[in-house]
Amino acid sequence: MRIQISTLRRLLHTSSAPTQTPLRLLDPVSVSNTISSYSNDPSRALDFFHYVERVHAFSHDTRTFNAAIDVLAKFFDFDRAWSLIARMPSPSPDTFRILFNRYASARLPSDAIHAYERAASEFGLKGEPLFTSLVDALCEHKHVIEAEELCFKRGDFPVTAKTHNMILRGYAKLGWWHKCREFWVDFEKGGILRDLHSYSIYMDIVIKSGKPCMAVKLFEEMIERGVRPDVVAYNTVIQRLVCWTVPIARYGSIERWSTMGVARMWRHTMRFLSCCVGRGDSMRLMGFLRDEEGWGGAKCDYLP
16 A cells, blocks of 8 residues: 555654554555655655655655656756756666757756767767657757757668658747758658658648648558558548548548548548538538448448
């Protein structure tokens, strides 16, 4: 049985609190959750971190260290965060992923890159997953230029479709549509094939940049290349279709996809039907529901 967060917080705040709490109840999950509950009070978080260690002889593990580091870094207290890292028996990639995100959100991309270098030089943490975490953090917080330089100029690891997608998403966050277009055109010049996530990201980009019809073309290109669409890709293009003013164009696109081998799923059909209802396209709606039984959908016995 785990101690509730409120109980653990009272241990710190109430001087008369019992000091004989069974050690078996002070599990890492409860302690880390309690530290995280002080997310807006780094001093209290650190006090509790030291309290359970000093009074209850609790042995911190990577999870509780990471919780304290995250709270400190949130308030730019990176010096004390690094002090905790130095105490850890073996910092994990998750530890540095926290730092990458906090440095990037604080608009300190050079410090995030330096943290990546320290992870390798001081703690022996190397590898493509850690590098990918750094690129992801930089792109998530719009430091795309630095991320692109890391991938294409520094070249610690081969550029993959995953890193390409991160940079493409980063430029989309900045709203640099022309740069997104250039990056998309150059995508496969290095021999890297676009995957499902690439198409999903770029379809969203062309819609937001005012070229919705291109999203449908990209969806069909994806199918022709043998990339199987998922719920995200399907719904992205369906959302575009529901805004078309000509009902037959919407219905025709879905019918055309069926001839291209795209499985029609009931939840996607419901999204399309909501479009018909919203536009008062009742005749198309009735016909579409009658056809539903023929291609694996729900039987509609209530139709006339």
